[in-house]
Amino acid sequence: xxxxxxxxxxxxxxxxxxxxxxxxxxxxxxxxxxxxxxxxxxxxxxxxxxxxxxxxxxxxxxxxxxxxxxxxxxxxxxxxxxxxxxxxxxxxxxxxxxxxxxxxxxxxxxxxxxxxxxxxxxxxxxxxxxxxxxxxxxxxxxxxxxxxxxxxxxxxxxxxxxxxxxxxxxxxxxxxxxxxxxxxxxxxxxxxxxxxxxxxxxxxxxxxxxxxxxxxxxxxxxxxxxxxxxxxxxxxxxxxxxxxxxxxxxxxxxxxxxxxxxxxxxxxxxx
Numbered sequence: 001x002x003x004x005x006x007x008x009x010x011x012x013x014x015x016x017x018x019x020x021x022x023x024x025x026x027x028x029x030x031x032x033x034x035x036x037x038x039x040x041x042x043x044x045x046x047x048x049x050x051x052x053x054x055x056x057x058x059x060x061x062x063x064x065x066x067x068x069x070x071x072x073x074x075x076x077x078x079x080x081x082x083x084x085x086x087x088x089x090x091x092x093x094x095x096x097x098x099x100x101x102x103x104x105x106x107x108x109x110x111x112x113x114x115x116x117x118x119x120x121x122x123x124x125x126x127x128x129x130x131x132x133x134x135x136x137x138x139x140x141x142x143x144x145x146x147x148x149x150x151x152x153x154x155x156x157x158x159x160x161x162x163x164x165x166x167x168x169x170x171x172x173x174x175x176x177x178x179x180x181x182x183x184x185x186x187x188x189x190x191x192x193x194x195x196x197x198x199x200x201x202x203x204x205x206x207x208x209x210x211x212x213x214x215x216x217x218x219x220x221x222x223x224x225x226x227x228x229x230x231x232x233x234x235x236x237x238x239x240x241x242x243x244x245x246x247x248x249x250x251x252x253x254x255x256x257x258x259x260x261x262x263x264x265x266x267x268x269x270x271x
Contacts, residue, residue, distance in 0.1 A: 004162040005073045006133045011155035012076045012090050013137015014148035021138070024088040025095060030211065033204040037197075037219045038096055039103055043067035043111070045196040053185045053192075058235070062243030063193055064111050065231055068104050069223035071097030073130055074255075077163060078217045082259040083266050085210040090134070092218050097126050100226055108230065115234050122226050129225075167252050174249060177242045186243055190250040194220045198258060209269065213262040221255055224248045 025031055046067030050060040071093050079089035105117040137155075141148040181187055201219030205212030224244060231240045 002129065004159060004166050005129045007155050007162055008073060008077055008159040009130050009133035010137040011152060011159050012086070013134045013139075014141050014152050014155065016087055016090060016138065017141060018138055020087040021091045021094070023091075024085065024211075025091045030206065030215075031095065033206075034092055034095065034215065034218070035099065037200050037204050037215070038070040039068070039099065039107075041200045042070070042197055042219065042222075043107070045193060045200070049189050049192045049196065053189050055186070055189055056184060056239070058237045058239035059181075059184060059186050059189060059243045061112060061235060062227070062231065062240050062247070063189060065108070065227040065240070066193070066222040066224075066244060066247055068107055068111070069100055069226040069230075070219075071095070071100050071126075071223050071226075072218075072221040073225075074221050074251075075214070075218050077159065078221060078255055078259045079214045081256065082213045082217060082262040083210075084214040084217070084262065085208075088211055089214045089218065092214065094131070094134070096218065097130065097223065100223055101126065104226065104230060112234075115230070117230050118233065121233075122229050125225060125229065170245070170249055170252070174242075174245055178246060178249065181242070181246055186246055187250065190243075190247045191254065193247065194251055194254055197222075198255075209266060213259075213266070216262075217255060217259060220258075221251055222247070224251075 043064065044067075046060075046063035049055075050063050055063070073093070075093045076086060076089050079086050101119050101123045104122065105119045108115050108117050137148075140151065178187070197220030198216045201216035202212055204219075205215030224247075227244045228241060231244055235241075
């Protein structure tokens with residue numbers, strides 16, 4: 001995962017300027033709706049899915065962790081596949097990531113008794129793996145544009161190959177976890193939760209298709225790393241972490257085809 005996250009953040013950084021990333025976030029309406037979708041409606045969706053399916057406590061906890069954790073490193077890659085607004089995707093990712101660091105410690109203890117969240121540990125991993133490579137790429141783009149253009153194809157290929165290997169590795173290593181959750185309604189809960197996120201993001205994404213698609217993908221794709229950090233720190237039942245991993249796997253299987261479908265839809269509308 002390290003290779004994918006770092007290479008994808010570098011690739012995005014050398015593709016854009018700081019102004020391009022910041023510009024979409026000056027739209028107060030879009031920012032407000034993105035925060036509403038990710039930090040109000042996604043936790044609500046986690047609660048509703050858990051109650052609808054009568055999930056066991058560890059699975060319910062995992063959904064709540066994911067409901068409060070936004071800003072995933074996969075978003076720029078998904079936006080690229082969907083042919084969405086890449087600058088908006090990066091700006092949205094950074095916004096949600098920073099908000100998650102402050103939001104999880106504040107809200108999770110109120111949703112789950114006995115939970116404490118180390119914001120510093122979450123922030124450290126997100127800064128080192130995501131923000132630092134992104135800033136480095138943006139710096140290269142700003143100061144050495146020719147070098148940035150030469151780096152971009154290599155970084156894009158590295159990101160794509162590492163993503164394919166990561167997906168294969170996650171599926172291979174966690175086959176037993178997936179099988180173990182059959183009969184617990186965990187896989188169904190994952191599908192419903194992710195569909196809820198995509199639907200909410202789409203509805204709140206506004207009339208511009210490039211933005212709307214990114215909002216759908218960005219709301220559905222959760223911050224798995226942050227959820228795993230909190231889950232590993234606070235819960236002894238391994239099913240909590242297993243459920244987080246299963247949602248990550250289901251997300252890969254659902255959201256990349258969705259991104260491709262959005263790209264096809266955009267191409268058809270452009271004809």
